Amino acid sequence: MFHKPAITILTYKPNESMLKELLAGIEEEGVNFEVQADEYSNVKFLAEKASKLSKLEVGIAVLENQICVHVRNLPKDKYLFKIESKENARRIGYNAARYVKGNSFVELDY
Amino acid sequence: MILTAGIDIGNSSTEACIASISEEGKLHFISSSITKTTGVKGTIQNVDGIITVLKDVMNKSGYSLEDLKEIRINEAAPVIGDTAMETITETIITESAMIGHNPSTPGGIGIGIGYTAKLHELMDLDKTPSYIVIIPESFQYEEAAKQINNALEAGYSISGAVVQRDEAVLINNRINKIIPIVDEVKHIENIPLNSLAAVEVAESGYTIRALCNPYDIASIFSLDHDQTRQIVPVAKSLIGTRSAVVIKTPSGEVKEKIIPAGSLNLKGTVNSSQVNLDFGAEEIMKNLAFVGELQDVEGESGTNVSGMINSVKSTMSQLTGETVDNIRIKDILAVDTFLPVRVSGGLAGETFMEKAVGLAVMVKTNKLPMLNIAKKLEEALNINVKIAGIEAVMAVMGALTTPGVGLPLAILDLGAGSTDAAIVDRDGYVNSIHLAGAGEMVTMLINSELGLNDRNLAEEIKKYPLAKVESLFQIRMENREIKFFKDPLETKYFGRVVVLKENMIPIYSNLSMEKIIEVRRSAKERVFVENALRALKQVAPMNNIRNISSVVMVGGSALDFEIPDMILKELSKYKIIAGRGNIRGVEGPRNAVATGLVMSSVIK
Secondary structure, three states: OOOOOOEEEEEEOOOHHHHHHHHHHHHHOOOOEEEEEOOOOOHHHHHHHHHHHOOOOEEEEEEOOEEEEEEOOOOOOOOOEEEOOHHHHHHHHHHHHHHHHOOOOOOOOO | OEEEEEEEEOOOEEEEEEEEEOOOOOEEEEEEEEEEOOOOOOOOOHHHHHHHHHHHHHHHHOOOHHHEEEEEEEEOOOEEEEEEEEEOEEEEEEOOOEEEEOOOOOEOOEEEEEEEEEHHHHHHOOOOOEEEEEEOOOOOHHHHHHHHHHHHHOOOEEEEEEEOOOOHHHHHOOOOOOOOEEOOOOOHHHOOOOOEEEEEEOOOOOOOOOOOOHHHHHHHHOOOHHHHHHHHHHHHHHOOOOEEEEEOOOOOEEEEEEOOOOEEEEEEOOOEEEEEHHHOHHHHHHHHHHOOOEEEEEEOOOOHHHHHHHHHHHHHHHHHOOOHHHOEEEEEEEEEEEEEEEOOOOOOOOEEEEEEEEEEEEEEOOOOOHHHHHHHHHHHHOOEEEEEEEHHHHHHHHHOOOOOOOOOEEEEEEOOOEEEEEEEOOOOOEEEEEEEOOHHHHHHHHHHHOOOOOHHHHHHHHHOOEEEEOOOOEEEEOOOOEEEOOOOOOOOOOOOEEEOOOOOEEOOOOOOHHHHHHHHHHHHHHHHHHHHHHHHHHHOHHHOHHHOOEEEEEOHHHHOOOHHHHHHHHHHOOOOEEEEOOHHHOOOOOOHHHHHHHHOOOOO
């Protein structure tokens, strides 16, 4: 089966509105994504796992209300972004996609 | 053996060196140092910087301050420079006639023409005409897409959309017709309703074609010849964007207004000349060459330029304590430049590049209070302080310690506040000149032309090469080389252009690396290459630059990574040997005057 290059998103009991915002951010930037449900895990570990599955080398974990972005060439214990509230979910989506495109990140609003 | 210190107070840095003098009068240089000049050159505030640099240079020498027998400071040339800038055109858009911006992700493709209408009011309107729908922030993409689809189904013709949020692609992916969608329009509430408008989004990889062409705009809006002429500034400002909106409003009007910038009155020894600032820098400099030695410059009263000249003079009068009437401008460097100015009436924060003239002026005062500095220094340190000689002569003496140079020799002192030249013939006779415009003016041009509003950043951009951060682990420098990092770079650098200092400085704007390089190099050329030629011409025998055989560049800006090469390239056209100085074979282009000062204590 042929898969288009996409950002891989692994979820476990995701906060649906956060997930929706995240996906909207990726879509607006014009990058493909695929979402799969996974088992309970540590959010950083899940993000790293997702990055290994992604053809674009970018993986995101949405675990309850935590979102973590990992890219494959980062060391295991590092991550690109991690949030635990809805405010920045869209921007995290932008940035995951912008990483793929090589564009600078939008600043998160804390 | 006695120890002597030489101290050179410059516009931006204060330099020192220490030498021992044996009983036979042999000089032996021990150490040197540099610090930032405190206060304006030639004022009492300089003493703090002098003491700092003295302590440092003594520390390095291994001797203590008490061992010092004499401090020699320069008779600083009584010239001070200042810079100013004035726009000479202003584009005014009344009744918000256009949106020209580059949202990172517009949606759809093509060009759509129709009447502006709010999306949620569309259903109340007539079905006949085509509409451009306006979607304010209060609508989420899903709701907006649903309403557009409903309207399309009900038989409305929608040919484009303007969106306040960053959701053009999201909406585009959810509607049943491909229409151009421009998003991130900040002041969407200012868009006039029921007006004919055109929305264009280019194919990815292309820029818009129709809305940046005056005749296409004229065809869309049925403009006559005069109206087409008026729309030219709009078309011009839309060139190179990926998406645009142009709206015709009943009283909509765009004008490129020429501000009466006024004229400069250049008074010289030979004659006087009145030049209108509107004619630009080239004309001013041409006229300057005519008037002979400049005696003073005045601005036409009641105009912008007189305000500009007066403010420079009053700054100078405050510094020197002389009355404004006694301040005379002895040199002026005019440079054509442009400023990005926010358009009044723009809907998405558009800017126009307005033409401007930048001026650097050089003011001669009766005398800088070097005596006061010397006295204060003597009191503070209890060491004999001597004002030892004319700056230009000292610089030449210092420059002559560069290996490989000999008489006759010309030096170019590329400073922060002024560009100086001096020439010494075989008999040791020195002829020198000080010109307005140097490093500070380059910083001003970079700052304004890139629209940075950050002088410190402009200064860094001037001094260091750039790089583009291509991934978390690598950057590509402006010479195309790649540099790798062991640890991932911070996310604030990713995808950005950075200044290559020890700690990289990210540039938070959408300027491309090529654009910044172009502005940086052209600013340096307009100031330093122009001034190098001007200065050398004026000190050259018979004012002919070809009579100069070799030039040594000294001063802070001679350390720049590209200015000396630019000047070298230009001077090679005149078969002049030019290069960066290397004072005493160790200092590079720094410390020439301080070195000359110490030397002057043994060579008379």
